[in-house]
Amino acid sequence: MKDSITGSSEVINLEKLDKEAYSTLADWAKSAPRIIKQLEAEGKKDELKKFKLQIKLVVNKLQDIKQILKKNSDVIG
Numbered sequence: 001m002k003d004s005i006t007g008s009s010e011v012i013n014l015e016k017l018d019k020e021a022y023s024t025l026a027d028w029a030k031s032a033p034r035i036i037k038q039l040e041a042e043g044k045k046d047e048l049k050k051f052k053l054q055i056k057l058v059v060n061k062l063q064d065i066k067q068i069l070k071k072n073s074d075v076i077g
Contacts, residue, residue: 015072022065025058 032055039048 015069018065018069018072022062022069025062025065029055029058029062 032051035051036048039051
C-alpha cells in the first residue's frame, strides 16, 4: 500500500489519515460509558441497543485500523 495518493493537485497521506481516524474513533469510544449511563437513566432501551451495536462496530474498525497502522509501520520501518 502506498503512503500517499495523488488526486486533483493534492496529496493525501494515508498513514496520517489512518492515525486521525483511529484517534477519532478512540475518542468516541471513550465517551461510550457516559452515553450508556445516560440512555439507561432515560429508559431509552431501543437507543441503548443501537448504541451498543455501534460500539461493537467501532471497536472492530479500531482493531482493523490498528492492524493496518502496524503493518504499514513494519513495511516502512
